Amino acid sequence: PTTKLPKVGTTIFTVMSQMAAEHNAINLSQGFPDFDGPKKLLDSVGHYIAQGANQYAPMTGMPVLREEIARKVAALYGTTVSAETEITVTSGATEALFAAISAVVQQGDEVIVFDPAYDSYEPAIELNGGIAVHLQLQPPGFHIDWQHLKDAITARTRMIIINTPHNPTGSILSAQDLEQLAELVRDTDILLLGDEVYEHIVFDGQKHHSLLGHSELYQRSFVVSSFGKTYHTTGWKIGYCVAPAILSAELRKVHQYLTFSTSTPMQLALADIMRDEPSHYHDLPDFYQRKRDLFNTLIKPSKFSFTPGEGTYFQLVDYSAISDMSDVAFCQWLIKEVGVAAIPVSVFCQAPPDMKLVRFCFAKDDATLKQAAERLIAI
Ligand code: PMP
Numbered sequence: 001p002t003t004k005l006p007k008v009g010t011t012i013f014t015v016m017s018q019m020a021a022e023h024n025a026i027n028l029s030q031g032f033p034d035f036d037g038p039k040k041l042l043d044s045v046g047h048y049i050a051q052g053a054n055q056y057a058p059m060t061g062m063p064v065l066r067e068e069i070a071r072k073v074a075a076l077y078g079t080t081v082s083a084e085t086e087i088t089v090t091s092g093a094t095e096a097l098f099a100a101i102s103a104v105v106q107q108g109d110e111v112i113v114f115d116p117a118y119d120s121y122e123p124a125i126e127l128n129g130g131i132a133v134h135l136q137l138q139p140p141g142f143h144i145d146w147q148h149l150k151d152a153i154t155a156r157t158r159m160i161i162i163n164t165p166h167n168p169t170g171s172i173l174s175a176q177d178l179e180q181l182a183e184l185v186r187d188t189d190i191l192l193l194g195d196e197v198y199e200h201i202v203f204d205g206q207k208h209h210s211l212l213g214h215s216e217l218y219q220r221s222f223v224v225s226s227f228g229k230t231y232h233t234t235g236w237k238i239g240y241c242v243a244p245a246i247l248s249a250e251l252r253k254v255h256q257y258l259t260f261s262t263s264t265p266m267q268l269a270l271a272d273i274m275r276d277e278p279s280h281y282h283d284l285p286d287f288y289q290r291k292r293d294l295f296n297t298l299i300k301p302s303k304f305s306f307t308p309g310e311g312t313y314f315q316l317v318d319y320s321a322i323s324d325m326s327d328v329a330f331c332q333w334l335i336k337e338v339g340v341a342a343i344p345v346s347v348f349c350q351a352p353p354d355m356k357l358v359r360f361c362f363a364k365d366d367a368t369l370k371q372a373a374e375r376l377i378a379i
């Protein structure tokens with residue numbers, strides 16, 4: 001049979017988590033916490049289920065949740081967005097990304113992605129007849145080279161996908177970067193897709209610069225976030241997209257036939273915690289910075305070298321002092337021989353540069369991080 005996605009196999013996150021389970025390795029590969037979200041949030045879902053909030057949510061999301069998202073966007077990024085026309089609740093950021101791409105990418109359109117690129121972008125582009133144009137971010141900093149981007153823009157460029165904080169490298173965009181971006185897209189029809197699922201996980205006193213906070217860029221943007229990252233509930237698969245009304249209307253046409261709507265009791269519980277405890281996301285940078293620093297301190301005596309990430313709950317490490325295996329082979333070896341699972345970085349690149357880097361997820365209990373580090377320093 002013909003296949004629409006000839007290059008696509010099983011996602012690396014599933015492959016590595018499965019392999020970790022088979023070999024009983026500590027799983028620092030797929031990005032998910034091994035601890036629960038706030039107890040109040042979990043209890044609240046049970047409460048809403050018992051109350052009978054068990055039927056379809058409105059297609060665009062529960063109004064109370066959209067209102068809390070609008071309030072947060074105003075408080076953090078200084079932008080007034082309409083809960084009614086500019087916010088859509090989706091089944092995870094994955095759905096929001098897919099819906100945004102499907103809503104606007106047509107046959108032959110070019111979409112620029114920065115490698116290493118999160119693996120759901122390209123299949124979504126290709127299924128819609130688009131062409132992913134890959135620009136490689138260079139180690140060690142993995143920041144965007146704006147001249148490189150300028151050179152890649154053509155008359156067929158429909159969209160640029162901006163992921164900040166960036167998975168898997170942990171790099172972030174600065175306010176100056178957003179200005180460079182604005183200059184490049186001004187007077188074009190290029191749309192932006194901001195994957196900002198780690199918006200609350202930025203370290204060392206730095207700030208997350210959201211497309212939502214840049215009034216000129218926001219006019220051409222879909223901005224996506226995920227409650228899975230913010231509330232340690234990746235299994236709930238609730239996210240959202242904020243976009244100007246005209247773009248949201250197009251996104252909703254796709255969303256309503258992709259999933260129609262997403263889990264009602266969870267949306268209600270998330271609305272409550274957003275309203276009652278904004279401190280949760282204000283505390284998240286410190287919470288994860290402590291984990292990053294703990295993990296990095298623990299693996300310092302190892303042969304891995306690294307620069308602390310600027311954001312996300314991932315740490316890239318260079319293993320060239322340990323092995324000259326490919327990163328995929330190294331990750332397999334690491335699971336089987338060392339008992340720790342990581343994610344190879346080259347799989348997110350169309351033309352990987354010469355680098356020996358793997359990604360560890362430090363969204364784990366301190367005890368898990370300690371146990372993993374003991375194994376890693378023994379190599
Ligand atoms: N984008 C990035 C960069 C991610 O890391 C992830 C998930 N880890 C997603 C999108 C998908 O988020 P969700 O689980 O809410 O679908």
Ligand code: GLN
Pocket residue numbers: 011013014029030031032167
């Ligand atoms: N985004 C998560 C990661 O980067 C994985 C999500 C998934 O498994 N699809 O590890």
